Amino acid sequence: MAEPSGTARDPEAVSRFVEHFAAQMVEAGMSRMPARVFGALLASDAGVMTSAELGEQLKVSPAAVSGAVRYLSQVHMVSREREPGSRRERYRVHGDQWYEALTNREAVLKRWEDALREGVTSLGADTPAGRRLAETLAFFEFVEKEIETMMERWRVHREERFGRE
Amino acid sequence: MAEPSGTARDPEAVSRFVEHFAAQMVEAGMSRMPARVFGALLASDAGVMTSAELGEQLKVSPAAVSGAVRYLSQVHMVSREREPGSRRERYRVHGDQWYEALTNREAVLKRWEDALREGVTSLGADTPAGRRLAETLAFFEFVEKEIETMMERWRVHREERFGRE
DNA sequence: CCTTAACTTCACAAATTTCTGAAAGAAGCG
DNA sequence: CGCTTCTTTCAGAAATTTGTGAAGTTAAGG
CATH class of the missing domain: 1.20.58 (Methane Monooxygenase Hydroxylase; Chain G, domain 1)
Known part of the structure; x- marks a missing residue:
């Protein structure tokens, strides 16, 4: 049974999935950091995360996030949006967009x-x-x-x- | 026009193809040496080469060839045969086998x-x-x-x- | 405009990967 | 059975890749 909405998810379960999934992507040829970032987005409830959230969850520097998302948008696996009224950047996986990219x-x-x-x-x-x-x-x-x-x-x-x- | 059969092929043309093709495989996630070995086999007229031939053509050590062909046979992209009456090993690309493996x-x-x-x-x-x-x-x-x-x-x-x- | 928050770029250090040479291991052949 | 030829394994050197910290850039908000 799922948590009542609003309850924080188990960060460890999320992390386990992210790392496991990313490992498969790495094996398939993707670099590690983009794979992890992508996994984190895929496993997020909103399907959207900011740089800061990504960096914090994955325990990596802003520079690493920056490089990873640049790659991911180049290959159209995520799209970047400017959060209105803020300098924050947000990155999103569209439910379908990303695997369309995979076959692209x-x-x-x-x-x-x-x-x-x-x-x-x-x-x-x-x-x-x-x-x-x-x-x-x-x-x-x-x-x-x-x-x-x-x-x-x-x-x-x-x-x-x-x-x- | 093609060379009369029996004439040596232009080694430079072969090498150009091998390196170019291997570069694409690398970009797609394969390691360099297996990619080059595979390219060399693919571009060979017989579809079969010995370790020595591979090493000589690619200018790499026997150890490098050994590692590459081990990987390639594991993923069924080449098959290895013992040359009868010799300690030489031969490696072969089957016309179809290899891309069956690719989709496998x-x-x-x-x-x-x-x-x-x-x-x-x-x-x-x-x-x-x-x-x-x-x-x-x-x-x-x-x-x-x-x-x-x-x-x-x-x-x-x-x-x-x-x-x- | 100036301040400040956020992202990006860059040089470098660390980690990983890749290839080699040398030694050890098989297998045909005398 | 030993000799010889070929292949494999392994430790380490070299090259490449990866991620960080720090400086630089951009743009929102006073």
Whole structure:
């Protein structure tokens, strides 16, 4: 059973989740600090935290928070807002926005594809290596298209299950 | 136009591709040496190379090759074979095997899901944070299923385009 | 405008990761 | 069985990455 609203959550339970979740993201290639910041936001009830709150909860310096959120907004995993009537900055995870960003590795895919295309050309499309690269390239192009339609299906699925937010 | 078969390929063109491709893999989270070794294999005509060949081409020590191929076989991106009648080990990329492995991040997905499930429980399924985590979890579960069907579609697509190998 | 709160940038220290050389460990071959 | 060839392991050096403190920048509010 959940706490009555207004009661502070168990900070230790939050921290355990944040660190555990962040560890998975790190393993998947993300740097530690952005992963932790993201985890903290994801586990916050409001889905919004200030720099100070993030720094305090994660026990890190303002500089570390600054670097992490800069990265996270660049990859569109959080958005930053100015708190009206204050110099405080706030960072938010939108319920859906962030995993849309996760699949928006399109830029990444594109660069893989560029590298492969260049390889096919420079090694020769009619060499065994060139053919292998071409097939790999075709795979990435396929995946790119598939991800798009998958996200469309997800949006439908999500609406059914969670309703619009 | 391609070289007549039997002619050595331009080592510089190969190297350019390998390093460029490896750089993308690194950016996507893979360590440098495994990425380079994988690139070298991918760009080889035979799709097979010995430790010595890898070390020589990449200008690295046997120890570095050893570590890289250990990692690559663990994640099923290459397979190792014993060259018959020799102590030489050979490493191979199968045309298709490796990107099957790439999408076989299922283990990774599973761990993300575990972390999220634990978070939903410990933060409370009826809290705002718990609901956010639950939706994220649902997304991952959805993706996991989708990847499976996507790979089935790819195999069909591939057969049409490249024929069986 | 000046003060002050908040965020950012930067140089550096600490921690981590990566690669090497050397030594030890397997496995074919005589 | 020992010799030889190849691979792996391991300790440590080198390089890279990460996070901090301190100074610098911006903008709200008197």
